[in-house]
Amino acid sequence: MKEILDMRKFSGQVRRDFLQLMVKALDETEASQQQSTKQSMRPTDNFPEDEEDGADVLSGVFSPAEISSPSDETHSSPINRALSIDEVLAQSIIFFVAGFETSATTLTFMTYLLAIHPEIQEKLRKEIDQAIGKDVPPTYDLISRIPYLDQCINETLRMYPPATRTERENSEEWTYGNLTLDKGTIIAIPIYAIQHDSEYWPEPDSFNPDRFSEENKHKIVPFTFLPFGQGPRNCAGMRFAIYEIKMVLVSVLQRYRLVATPRTVGHGYTHEGQVWNSKKFRTGRKTKNSKFNHRKLLKMHWYELPTTATYLRTFVPRFWNHLMQTVYCAKPSLRVCTQFWSLLQQTPHELVLALLFT
Numbered sequence: 001m002k003e004i005l006d007m008r009k010f011s012g013q014v015r016r017d018f019l020q021l022m023v024k025a026l027d028e029t030e031a032s033q034q035q036s037t038k039q040s041m042r043p044t045d046n047f048p049e050d051e052e053d054g055a056d057v058l059s060g061v062f063s064p065a066e067i068s069s070p071s072d073e074t075h076s077s078p079i080n081r082a083l084s085i086d087e088v089l090a091q092s093i094i095f096f097v098a099g100f101e102t103s104a105t106t107l108t109f110m111t112y113l114l115a116i117h118p119e120i121q122e123k124l125r126k127e128i129d130q131a132i133g134k135d136v137p138p139t140y141d142l143i144s145r146i147p148y149l150d151q152c153i154n155e156t157l158r159m160y161p162p163a164t165r166t167e168r169e170n171s172e173e174w175t176y177g178n179l180t181l182d183k184g185t186i187i188a189i190p191i192y193a194i195q196h197d198s199e200y201w202p203e204p205d206s207f208n209p210d211r212f213s214e215e216n217k218h219k220i221v222p223f224t225f226l227p228f229g230q231g232p233r234n235c236a237g238m239r240f241a242i243y244e245i246k247m248v249l250v251s252v253l254q255r256y257r258l259v260a261t262p263r264t265v266g267h268g269y270t271h272e273g274q275v276w277n278s279k280k281f282r283t284g285r286k287t288k289n290s291k292f293n294h295r296k297l298l299k300m301h302w303y304e305l306p307t308t309a310t311y312l313r314t315f316v317p318r319f320w321n322h323l324m325q326t327v328y329c330a331k332p333s334l335r336v337c338t339q340f341w342s343l344l345q346q347t348p349h350e351l352v353l354a355l356l357f358t
């Protein structure tokens with residue numbers, strides 16, 4: 001990554017992408033370091049004098065709320081600073097990991113769900129046809145006019161959230177009922193479990209995009225649909241991800257009908273007891289007038305199988321529970337999370353609401 005950054009920097013090549021923001025952020029750091037060696041150093045060294053510039057670099061990537069993160073204890077005023085090389089590397093890695101696997105997983109599951117629910121796929125294809133047509137390349141404006149597409153994506157993200165949980169760290173001691181959480185406790189928010197709780201999502205294992213229809217969406221209990229997290233630290237790439245997913249799906253469905261093949265075994269997954277088997281998860285494509293051709297199976301793996309850990313957590317909840325307990329019990333200060341986990345399973349959403357904004 002450092003080599004790529006150096007190459008970009010020294011070749012003078014300028015592109016409109018994330019890496020360019022990172023190069024700019026590094027430049028800001030160097031400029032601020034040079035400036036601070038010339039001037040007498042403030043206690044908060046490494047921060048550019050011109051706060052506007054620092055904000056500008058970050059504002060292309062993060063919202064103002066994120067730039068002025070209240071959780072940074074070193075500064076009481078809004079933070080406008082450049083990034084160190086380590087931070088640039090960390091951001092780049094997060095963007096690769098958070099950006100590729102998640103969208104790829106959603107596309108994988110969505111193509112699978114559409115293949116095994118042909119009636120839903122037909123309805124979606126029809127709406128795409130009406131909104132865009134077959135030969136017109138999809139654009140941002142065009143793909144925004146297909147409400148049923150949003151419904152199908154949301155329902156896929158409910159059933160198979162690529163991030164099965166998120167975390168928050170307690171910034172101060174906090175009490176809920178007879179449970180007290182120490183400052184610094186890491187709290188897991190079990191997105192997958194909440195989105196499969198039958199109290200909030202009747203028949204949680206059935207694929208029903210109508211849950212998100214105009215008539216029904218008001219019934220969704222706040223904070224029970226969390227595929228992109230919630231609050232000031234929710235997913236930075238949400239809009240981009242949805243756009244990307246829509247572009248791929250529309251392009252595919254304009255040309256192809258997704259079908260389950262003899263190699264698509266059952267649902268290809270199981271909620272308990274079995275580890276994900278990628279070989280079972282195949283869908284095929286069929287052009288409108290052609291007979292299905294087994295030799296031309298289109299493997300709907302946009303990306304190789306996402307991490308085993310994610311799948312173990314998602315598909316083998318017993319293992320996941322066990323893992324939670326072992327991991328948290330191994331760290332005495334986090335032991336409370338084991339109790340917290342069972343509490344969350346009973347009354348998820350009030351707690352989640354409180355915790356996300358702690």
Ligand code: HEM
Nearest residue numbers: 098099102103163166227228229230233234235236237241
């Ligand atoms: C379907 C696709 C995606 C899903 C389901 C997803 C999900 C999530 C979730 C659950 C979080 C944690 C939010 C929270 O704790 O409240 C998160 C954070 C984040 N995501 Fe995504 N994500 C997706 C795509 C992307 C893409 C495409 C990018 C970048 C291009 C991205 C960048 C990030 C970043 C940088 C964070 C950390 C935000 C912060 O800490 O302030 N994500 N994502």
